[in-house]
Amino acid sequence: MLVLLFFIIAFHITSAALLFIATINNAWWVGEDFSVDIWKLCLNNSSNTNCTDITAEFAEYSTLQAVQASMILSTVLCCVAFFIFLLQLFRLKQGERFVLTAVVQLMACLCVMIGASIYTDRRQDIHNNNFIYEKTSEGSYGYSFILAWVSFSFTLISSLMYTILRKRK
Structure with missing residues (x-):
């Protein structure tokens, strides 16, 4: 039972770490000379990196706010x-x-699914309408986006484990 308990705790901490990385890191949409996440856009020149916060002046900002809120939640x-x-x-x-x-872990699972689904659905609107940088439509999904979906499956699995788990000696 102690080994099972250690496995469940480690699995939950891994899920939380994946959520933190997916929410904070700047790699939801990446290209050769840029990286975009739900918070900022970073342009990579040969000598430096110029990062710009995504604010209300950009089109589709409300969409990114929904993704930000659901990932934080x-x-x-x-x-x-x-x-x-x-x-x-x-x-x-x-x-x-x-x-x-x-139940709480299942709500976390649903929130990450909502955030990643909104980003998946609206990605073309965000990056093809000269949202921030005209070349962002030529990128691909980054590892933070993939980690968001992996953390979705981890939180779903852990919520199922908690549902099945009984307190034993």
């Missing part, structure tokens, strides 16, 4: 689920399930 919910799990670990009676932890 998913990260916060994943961390809250971990603390609820730790509290339930010591407070639940033997044989009870970690239902509250599973």
Whole structure:
């Protein structure tokens, strides 16, 4: 049981770390001389990198705000689920399930799915309408975007694990 508990804790911490990296890192859409995330655009010249924050003056800013909000909410919910799990670990009676932890983790899963889905659906609108930089339509999805989808599957799996898990000796 102790090995299972260690595996569940490590899996949850990995999910939270993936969410943090996907939310913070600047690699949702990358090209040869630029990288764009949900927060800023960075242009890479031969000598330096020039980063510009994405603000309300850009078209499709409200779309990126929805992605920002859902990714932040998913990260916060994943961390809250971990603390609820730790509290339930010591407070639940033997044989009870970690239902509250599973529900909060499932909400984190849904939030990351919503954020990544909005970005997937609206990516062409964001990058093809001279949103920030005319050459951003010539890029590809970066590793932060991929990590967002991986963290979706990790949070879904961990919410299912918490649903099935019973407190045993």
